[in-house]
Amino acid sequence: MKLREIAHARAGDKGNIVNISVIAxxxxxxxxxxxxxxxERVSQLFASLIARPAERFCVPGLGALxxxxxxxxxxxxxxxxxxxGHGKTLAFVLLNLEIGLADSAG
Amino acid sequence: MKTVRIGxxxxxxxxxIDPAVDLARDGRLKxxxxxxxxxxxxxLAQLAKRQGSSSGFDPLxxxxxxxxxxxxxxxxxxxxxxxxxxxxxxxxxxTILLARSLGLFxxxxxxxxxxxxxxxxxGHTSGDxxxxxxxxxxxxxxxxxxxxxxxGADVVITGRxxxxxxxxxxxxxxxxxxxxxxxxxxxxTAVGHxxxxxxxxxxxxxxxxxxxxxxxxxxxxxxxxxxxESGAAILTKLIGSGGALSVRNCKEQILYEVQDPSRYLTPDxxxxxxxxxxxxxxxxxxxxxxxxxxxxxxxxxxSTGFHTGFVAEGQISYAGPGALPRARLARQILENxxxxxxxxxxxxxxxGIDSMHGAMLSQLACEPYEVRLRAAGRFVEKCxxxxxxxxxxxxxxxxxAGGGGAVTSVRENIAMDAVLIPRRSVAPEIGLxxx
Numbered sequence: 001m002k003l004r005e006i007a008h009a010r011a012g013d014k015g016n017i018v019n020i021s022v023i024a025x026x027x028x029x030x031x032x033x034x035x036x037x038x039x040e041r042v043s044q045l046f047a048s049l050i051a052r053p054a055e056r057f058c059v060p061g062l063g064a065l066x067x068x069x070x071x072x073x074x075x076x077x078x079x080x081x082x083x084x085g086h087g088k089t090l091a092f093v094l095l096n097l098e099i100g101l102a103d104s105a106g
Numbered sequence: 107m108k109t110v111r112i113g114x115x116x117x118x119x120x121x122x123i124d125p126a127v128d129l130a131r132d133g134r135l136k137x138x139x140x141x142x143x144x145x146x147x148x149x150l151a152q153l154a155k156r157q158g159s160s161s162g163f164d165p166l167x168x169x170x171x172x173x174x175x176x177x178x179x180x181x182x183x184x185x186x187x188x189x190x191x192x193x194x195x196x197x198x199x200x201t202i203l204l205a206r207s208l209g210l211f212x213x214x215x216x217x218x219x220x221x222x223x224x225x226x227x228x229g230h231t232s233g234d235x236x237x238x239x240x241x242x243x244x245x246x247x248x249x250x251x252x253x254x255x256x257x258g259a260d261v262v263i264t265g266r267x268x269x270x271x272x273x274x275x276x277x278x279x280x281x282x283x284x285x286x287x288x289x290x291x292x293x294x295t296a297v298g299h300x301x302x303x304x305x306x307x308x309x310x311x312x313x314x315x316x317x318x319x320x321x322x323x324x325x326x327x328x329x330x331x332x333x334x335e336s337g338a339a340i341l342t343k344l345i346g347s348g349g350a351l352s353v354r355n356c357k358e359q360i361l362y363e364v365q366d367p368s369r370y371l372t373p374d375x376x377x378x379x380x381x382x383x384x385x386x387x388x389x390x391x392x393x394x395x396x397x398x399x400x401x402x403x404x405x406x407x408x409s410t411g412f413h414t415g416f417v418a419e420g421q422i423s424y425a426g427p428g429a430l431p432r433a434r435l436a437r438q439i440l441e442n443x444x445x446x447x448x449x450x451x452x453x454x455x456x457x458g459i460d461s462m463h464g465a466m467l468s469q470l471a472c473e474p475y476e477v478r479l480r481a482a483g484r485f486v487e488k489c490x491x492x493x494x495x496x497x498x499x500x501x502x503x504x505x506x507a508g509g510g511g512a513v514t515s516v517r518e519n520i521a522m523d524a525v526l527i528p529r530r531s532v533a534p535e536i537g538l539x540x541x
Contacts, residue, residue, distance in 0.1 A: 008318060008354065010311065012363035015145075015524065021361035023354070048466035059367050059380050062357050068365050074450065078146050078521040081417065081453040081482040082461075089462045 001102065004095035007033060011091040016076035017068060018087035020094050024063040033065055034058060036099040042067050045097060046090075049075075067094070110280045112273055113330045115174065115187075116140040117304030119147055119164060123173050125305070125328040125347070130177035132344055133330055137276045138178060140170060140187035141269050141302045148266055149411025149520040151192035152241040162193030163200065163263075171201055171261075172208070179210050179260075186251060186272050190263040192241070194219050197263045198539055205541035213541040216259035218250040220534035221266040223408055223527065232412045232523055236486055240520065241411035244527065247373030247402075249285070250534035251275035257538055266409065268372045270298030273331075281335045291375035292399020293337030296382055299370070300341065300359050300394065304328045307341065307359050308390075309349030322348020338395035340387060351390040373406055373529075375399040405526035414521045417484050418491035420498025420514035421457065424506065425476035430459070432506040433477040439505055440481055443497050452483040452494075478511075484519065491516045 006029045009022045022037055024030045039056040046054065046069055055068040069090075077085050084090075113135045115126030119142045130138055142164050155162035164170075167189045178185055190197040194217040205213040224242040231239065243266035252275050254262040264272070274294045277283065283290045300307055307329045313320040327347020333339040343351055360379050364370055370377040378398035385393040424432040437454055444452060455461035457478035460468040481498060485491040495514035502509055 004317065008314070008358065010358040010362055012361075014363055014365075015522065017365065019361070019364060021358060021364075023357045023361075025354075045467075048464050055365075057365075057367055059361070061380060061383070062360070064357055064361060066361050066364060066367055076521065076523075078519070079414070081451075081484060083455065083457070083480060083482075084462050093463055093467055 003097040009091035013086045016071045020067045022065045027063045030063040112137040114301040114304040130174040135183045143188040145522045149241040163197035164189035185261040190265045215261040216254035216538045218264040237412040244406045244408045244532045248275040255279040269302040270295045273298030288399035290337045292377040293397040295377040296397035341392045353384040356384045414519045415486045416491040417519045418494040418516045419482040421480045422512040423478045429477045433479045435506045
């Protein structure tokens with residue numbers, strides 16, 4: 001099952017940092033997020049874009065995880081040559097993550 | 107219990123005008139706040155002002171003010187905005203002239219300056235000798251805005267101020283919160299942070315058909331917060347406006363552009379969003395409470411702008427059978443002809459294939475019907491930037507078969523970095539003028 005089936009996400013930016021929040025549609029699935037969407041897996045997923053491992057902040061009260069991605073200094077909003085210099089489209093990379101559960105969990 | 111209604115009239119410089127007009131007319135607002143100043147905007151304004159090609163304030167100032175001022179005057183709604191950009195005093199003069207032409211005599215318009223700290227950073231560099239420091243603006247907090255409100259300003263126009271402070275200042279003014287009441291300042295900052303991107307709270311940047319459906323984005327209503335003296339607020343929007351305001355929107359927006367949610371730093375407070383609570387209180391109505399706060403940081407963040415030269419970009423499309431091989435051939439031709447550009451200063455992508463996330467993350471299931479080749483490069487000299495755009499255009503005649511729809515552009519680039527400076531070295535100033 002893809003993460004998108006149990007969670008929604010939003011990407012934001014500050015300089016060369018992109019943050020992606022991942023929020024469980026249902027609070028009871030928050031534990032699944034904590035278990036399956038680890039900083040290690042997210043670092044692996046975004047390996048081609050980040051300069052150091054992703055940080056993960058847990059906000060159980062919101063059923064949410066917040067990931068902070070550090071891009072290289074040349075890849076900030078105002079320095080990048082990329083079409084999406086902000087990284088606004090990156091939330092959907094994370095939602096496409098396979099979390100290895102049967103489809104019924106949603 | 108006393109409550110204060112604050113509306114968000116814009117979430118970025120180019121935002122829609124009509125949602126703010128609706129709020130000014132029908133929102134029963136005490137305050138209407140326009141957040142229009144992105145990181146880079148102030149540096150671009152500074153540069154334009156220096157070159158004499160602009161007044162240095164937001165180019166849409168007059169349009170926005172003209173649309174809302176008459177309603178705000180008759181509804182006794184005060185306006186707070188950072189549309190002053192690199193010239194808040196010039197923006198005040200422009201607003202005064204406009205107010206007089208609209209017959210709004212007696213309107214009191216105030217400016218806040220002191221955010222420009224370029225003189226405090228002599229010799230500051232980005233580390234790249236080719237880049238020139240052109241602007242340095244400290245993020246000011248609530249205090250100068252509160253002072254303007256105390257002196258009776260109907261309109262307050264600032265330069266660089268922390269976005270949530272634009273909203274927190276009227277709360278502190280109305281409720282008389284102490285400047286070290288960290289819990290209330292933290293909760294008020296949370297409300298300000300939720301409102302600062304306007305439509306992003308009410309259904310913008312949210313819809314995902316089949317997963318998160320939102321109706322009426324073409325007539326999206328901007329948010330209103332009705333705040334009580336504890337800082338708790340009801341978030342809502344005008345009845346009949348498009349969009350949707352749910353707990354889900356709020357959760358996404360409270361974490362937007364946040365790193366550590368337990369330490370959200372502003373000039374006013376170290377806010378803690380981890381204890382925040384949202385509760386749906388009816389259709390398009392969400393109750394927010396419970397955010398916390400600790401002592402404010404001792405330093406202020408300064409946004410520094412560096413002139414980095416020029417960025418050139420060009421695109422051309424290939425379509426139908428063999429679109430991708432022809433686009434790849436075009437790329438090869440460009441690479442050969444642009445070999446003089448340093449590695450790292452040239453980037454090429456295939457739009458529709460890998461331009462968003464790079465080859466590693468982009469999976470192609472089948473041949474695309476059409477592909478758009480994009481090349482972008484950075485240059486010290488403008489004439490070199492034009493050499494890239496000429497190479498894109500010459501692909502029409504000298505490149506693969508069937509290249510179409512080429513577009514090119516060259517722009518001056520400003521890059522933004524951030525540094526911290528001691529709070530005591532920054533001295534905000536205010537002034538008032540009457541129409």
